[in-house]
Amino acid sequence: MKQLLSGNEAVALGAYLGGAAVASAYPGTPSSEITPAFARFGGPYAEWATNEKVALEVAIGAAYEGARAFTAMKHIGLNVAADPLFSCSYTGINGGLVVVTADDVGIYSSQNEQDNRHMARAAKVPLLEPSDSQECMEFMRLAFEISERFDTPVLLRTTTRVSHSKGIVEYDPELRTPPAVNGFKIDISKFVIMPAMARKRHVFVEERTRALKEYGETSSLNRIEWGDSSIGVITSGVSYQHAKEALPDASFLKLGLSWPLPPGLVETFVKRVDKVVFVEEVDPFLESEVRLMGLDVSSHHFIGKEAFTLLGEYSAGLIRSSLAKFPELGIDCEKPTDHGTSVSLPDRPPVLCPGCSHRAVFYTLNRLKAIVYGDIGCYTLGVFPPLNATHACLCMGASITNNFGGEKAAQFGERADGRPRVSVIGDSTFLHAGIVGLINAAYNQGNTKILILDNQTTAMTGHQDHAATGKTLMGASQKPLDIARLVQACGVEDVKVLDPFDLRTFRREVKAALGRPGPSVIVATHPCVFVDPRVKGRQAICIDPEKCSDCGVCLKFGCPGVYHANGKAAIEQSVCNGCGMCVQFCPTDAAGTQKAGKGAKTLAISGGGER
Amino acid sequence: MSATGNGARTGTTNFFVAGVGGQGALLASDIIAEAGMEADLDVKKSEIHGMAQRAGSVFSHVRWGRNKVDAPLFSDGEADFLLSFEIVEALRWQPVLKKGGIAIVNTQKIYPVAVAIGNQSYPEDGVLEAEFAAGGQKLISLNADDIARELGNVRVANSVIVGVLSRFLDVSPSVWRDVLARRVPARALDVNLEAFYRGRELSADV
Numbered sequence: 001m002k003q004l005l006s007g008n009e010a011v012a013l014g015a016y017l018g019g020a021a022v023a024s025a026y027p028g029t030p031s032s033e034i035t036p037a038f039a040r041f042g043g044p045y046a047e048w049a050t051n052e053k054v055a056l057e058v059a060i061g062a063a064y065e066g067a068r069a070f071t072a073m074k075h076i077g078l079n080v081a082a083d084p085l086f087s088c089s090y091t092g093i094n095g096g097l098v099v100v101t102a103d104d105v106g107i108y109s110s111q112n113e114q115d116n117r118h119m120a121r122a123a124k125v126p127l128l129e130p131s132d133s134q135e136c137m138e139f140m141r142l143a144f145e146i147s148e149r150f151d152t153p154v155l156l157r158t159t160t161r162v163s164h165s166k167g168i169v170e171y172d173p174e175l176r177t178p179p180a181v182n183g184f185k186i187d188i189s190k191f192v193i194m195p196a197m198a199r200k201r202h203v204f205v206e207e208r209t210r211a212l213k214e215y216g217e218t219s220s221l222n223r224i225e226w227g228d229s230s231i232g233v234i235t236s237g238v239s240y241q242h243a244k245e246a247l248p249d250a251s252f253l254k255l256g257l258s259w260p261l262p263p264g265l266v267e268t269f270v271k272r273v274d275k276v277v278f279v280e281e282v283d284p285f286l287e288s289e290v291r292l293m294g295l296d297v298s299s300h301h302f303i304g305k306e307a308f309t310l311l312g313e314y315s316a317g318l319i320r321s322s323l324a325k326f327p328e329l330g331i332d333c334e335k336p337t338d339h340g341t342s343v344s345l346p347d348r349p350p351v352l353c354p355g356c357s358h359r360a361v362f363y364t365l366n367r368l369k370a371i372v373y374g375d376i377g378c379y380t381l382g383v384f385p386p387l388n389a390t391h392a393c394l395c396m397g398a399s400i401t402n403n404f405g406g407e408k409a410a411q412f413g414e415r416a417d418g419r420p421r422v423s424v425i426g427d428s429t430f431l432h433a434g435i436v437g438l439i440n441a442a443y444n445q446g447n448t449k450i451l452i453l454d455n456q457t458t459a460m461t462g463h464q465d466h467a468a469t470g471k472t473l474m475g476a477s478q479k480p481l482d483i484a485r486l487v488q489a490c491g492v493e494d495v496k497v498l499d500p501f502d503l504r505t506f507r508r509e510v511k512a513a514l515g516r517p518g519p520s521v522i523v524a525t526h527p528c529v530f531v532d533p534r535v536k537g538r539q540a541i542c543i544d545p546e547k548c549s550d551c552g553v554c555l556k557f558g559c560p561g562v563y564h565a566n567g568k569a570a571i572e573q574s575v576c577n578g579c580g581m582c583v584q585f586c587p588t589d590a591a592g593t594q595k596a597g598k599g600a601k602t603l604a605i606s607g608g609g610e611r
Numbered sequence: 612m613s614a615t616g617n618g619a620r621t622g623t624t625n626f627f628v629a630g631v632g633g634q635g636a637l638l639a640s641d642i643i644a645e646a647g648m649e650a651d652l653d654v655k656k657s658e659i660h661g662m663a664q665r666a667g668s669v670f671s672h673v674r675w676g677r678n679k680v681d682a683p684l685f686s687d688g689e690a691d692f693l694l695s696f697e698i699v700e701a702l703r704w705q706p707v708l709k710k711g712g713i714a715i716v717n718t719q720k721i722y723p724v725a726v727a728i729g730n731q732s733y734p735e736d737g738v739l740e741a742e743f744a745a746g747g748q749k750l751i752s753l754n755a756d757d758i759a760r761e762l763g764n765v766r767v768a769n770s771v772i773v774g775v776l777s778r779f780l781d782v783s784p785s786v787w788r789d790v791l792a793r794r795v796p797a798r799a800l801d802v803n804l805e806a807f808y809r810g811r812e813l814s815a816d817v
C-alpha cells in the first residue's frame with residue numbers, strides 16, 4: 001500500500017503497525033497530530049494527558065505492564081517529562097516504550113530551538129532520527145523492538161520539517177504486530193529505583209550503551225553510501241535529505257541510530273574519505289561525538305560548525321554556500337537568479353481570530369494599564385499592537401509563578417510605575433502547569449491576580465480536548481472538570497466566572513479584583529470560535545457608513561475583520577463571524593447586524609459605546 | 612512544459628503555494644502532491660502549521676520527480692510554479708520563482724491587520740504585473756474568488772487555481788478528478804470539479 005503521509009502520520013502508522021497498545025500525549029507543535037492519527041489508524045487506546053510528564057508516566061506504566069506504548073511531545077515538552085525519562089532509563093521497561101520528541105528547528109511555534117539529541121545522551125537512551133515519512137514509519141516500528149531487546153526507553157527525534165513534510169509511505173497493512181500485554185513482572189531490583197538499586201542499574205545502563213554501540217555497527221538504521229571519496233558527509237535526520245541534494249556525488253554516513261554512535265563504522269568511514277563534513281542542524285552533536293572518539297586523523301580532516309550555522313533550518317542551497325568558503329572542497333555555488341519587489345509589503349503575522357474571546361480580555365487589560373504576565377497559547381498574541389497587553393511570557397505555567405515572585409520582591413521597594421500586575425493563562429495551560437503555581441501563591445500568602453482564559457479547548461495547537469472540555473481523545477463524554485471549584489480547592493476563595501464578551505461587567509469585575517487584598521482568580525469563560533456551535537448561526541456585522549463617525553474605536557482591538565477605507569470603518573463580510581464586540585464599542589450605533597435573514601440569530605448585545 | 616525536467620541538478624518540478632490562513636492554499640498543495648503520486652512520480656511536500664494561523668501567511672513547497680526527490684524544500688529562484696491566493700503573498704514570495712517560471716495569482720486582496728488599522732499600506736494596483744514582468748516570469752492573474760462565487764461557493768477558489776495549473780502539467784484530467792474526489796467533501800465535489808474545469812479552460816487562452 002502506498003500513501004502520502006506527513007512524518008507525524010507516518011510515526012503514528014509505525015506505532016500502529018508495531019503493535020502499540022497505549023498512547024498518551026500532551027499536544028505541542030510540531031508533534032500534535034501523532035496521537036490522534038494513531039487512534040485514526042486503529043490504535044487501541046490514545047489519550048490527551050494533562051502534561052508531558054503525566055503522558056510519559058502513563059506510557060511507562062503501560063510498558064511496565066508489558067504492553068507496547070508511546071508518548072509524543074514537542075522538544076520543550078521533554079523538559080517537563082525529563083524526570084520520568086531519566087529514571088526510566090535506569091529501570092528499563094517490560095513492553096516496548098518509545099518517546100517521540102519533535103524538535104522545532106527554525107522556531108516556528110516555540111519558545112526556543114533546543115536540540116533534544118542531547119537529552120538522549122544525557123539520559124543514556126538510544127536515539128533514532130528518521131529523515132522522511134517512510135523512515136518515520138519504519139523507525140517507529142523498529143524502535144519498539146530495540147526498546148524490548150535492550151530493555152530501554154527509545155527516543156525517536158523528528159524535527160518540524162520531518163513532522164510536517166509529506167512523502168510517499170509504502171507498507172503492508174497485513175504485517176502488523178498485534179498489541180499484546182504480558183503482565184507486570186515483579187522485580188524490585190529493577191522497578192523500585194532506590195539508591196541501592198540505582199547503583200546496580202547504573203552498571204546495567206553503561207553495559208547497555210556498549211551493547212547499543214555494537215548493535216549500531218550492523219543495524220540497518222546506519223548505512224554508508226560510498227560515492228566520491230574526496231568528501232564524506234556524516235549526517236542524520238532531514239539534514240541527510242538536504243545534503244544529498246547539495247552533494248549528490250559525495251560519500252555518506254547516514255546515521256539513523258545517532259546515539260550511541262557505532263565506533264567501527266565511523267572509523268571506517270572517516271579513514272576512507274579525504275574530508276569529513278558534518279551536516280547537522282542546530283548543535284554540533286554528531287561532530288562532537290566523532291571528534292571525541294580521538295580517531296587518528298588530523299583535525300583538518302573535519303569540517304563542522306566552523307562552516308555551518310547553529311541557527312535555524314538548513315537547505316541544499318545553504319549547505320553549498322556554507323561549503324563554498326572552503327576552496328579545497330571545490331564547491332561552487334552559483335545561486336539561481338531570482339527577483340523580489342522593492343515595494344515594502346505589509347506583514348501578515350498570525351493574529352487572534354475574528355470573534356476570539358481573548359481579544360476582549362486584552363482590550364480590557366490594555367485599558368486598565370496592567371502589566372501582564374502572559375503564558376503560552378493563542379493568547380500570547382495579545383502582545384501585538386493594537387492590544388499591546390502582554391509583557392512577559394516564559395514557559396507553560398510561569399504567568400502565575402513569575403507574577404507571584406515579582407510581587408514578593410516588590411515588598412522590598414516601591415513599584416514606581418503604579419501599574420497593576422495580572423497573570424493571564426489559558427485553560428489547557430492552567431491544567432498543564434498552572435495549578436501548582438496557584439497552590440504556591442495561595443499557600444505563600446500572595447496577592448496574585450489571575451485570569452484563566454477558559455475557551456474550552458487547547459486552541460493554539462489545533463483544538464485538542466482536555467480535562468475541562470467534557471470529551472476524551474477517543475470521543476467519549478466525560479464530566480468536565482470545574483475550574484472554579486478547583487481554584488477554590490487550591491486555596492483561593494476569591495474566584496468569579498465571567499464572560500469577557502460582556503465587556504462592561506468584565507472590566508468592572510477585573511478592576512474590583514485588582515483593588516481587593518489577597519489572591520484572586522477570574523475564570524473568563526467563552527468558547528473559542530472553532531468549538532462554539534453558536535458561531536455558525538451568526539450573521540456578519542455591517543457598519544452603516546451613514547452613521548459611522550470615523551472615530552476609529554473599532555479599529556483599536558485588532559480584529560482582522562475590521563478595516564478602514566474611504567474615511568470610514570468597514571467590515572470584511574467573508575471574515576466576520578458576528579461576535580459583536582464592535583457593536584458594543586460603537587458610540588454611534590453604526591455597527592450592527594444586517595437585516596436578519598430567515599433563521600439568522602440577531603445579537604443579544606446592543607450598542608452603547610462601551611470604551 | 613512537462614511534469615518533470617526542471618533540469619538543473621535535481622530533475623524535479625517545484626511548486627510553491629502561498630496564501631492567507633483559511634483560504635485553502637494548503638489543501639491545494641495537498642491536491643497537487645497527491646496528483647503527482649497518482650501519476651507515479653516521487654513526491655515531497657512541506658509546510659509549517661503552528662501558531663493560530665487564521666489570517667496569517669501560509670505557504671507550502673511541493674516537489675515532483677521521476678527520480679527520487681530528496682529534500683522537501685527548494686531555494687529561492689528554483690520554483691517552476693508560484694501559486695498565490697492573494698496579491699501581497701504573491702509579491703512576498705516572488706523570489707522563490709525562477710526566471711521563466713509561471714505565477715498563477717488570485718487577485719483577491721486581503722488586508723492584514725497592520726493595513727486595516729492604518730500602520731502599513733497595501734501595494735498599489737499594477738505593482739503585481741510590473742514586478743513579474745521585471746522578473747522575466749509569466750503571470751496569470753485572475754480573481755478566483757469571483758469565479759468561485761459565481762459557481763455558488765467561494766471556497767472552491769482553490770480548485771480554480773489548481774485547474775489553471777493543471778494545463779501546464781503532464782497529468783491527465785482523470786487523475787485530478789480522482790484526487791479531488793478524495794480530498795473534498797462528497798457534496799462539494801461537483802462544484803469543485805466545475806471550478807477546476809473553469810480554471811483549466813481559462814488557462815487555455817493564455
Ligand SMILES: Cc1ncc(C[n+]2csc(CCOP(=O)(O)OP(=O)(O)O)c2C)c(N)n1
Pocket residue numbers: 026027028029074076077080110111376377378379396425426427428429430453455457458459460461
Ligand atoms: C511544555 C510545553 N508543552 C506544549 C507546548 C505547546 N503549547 C503551546 S500553547 C499550548 C496550549 C494552549 O492552550 P490554552 O492554554 O488552552 O490556550 P489557547 O491556545 O486555547 O488560547 C500548548 C500545548 C508548549 N509550548 N510547552
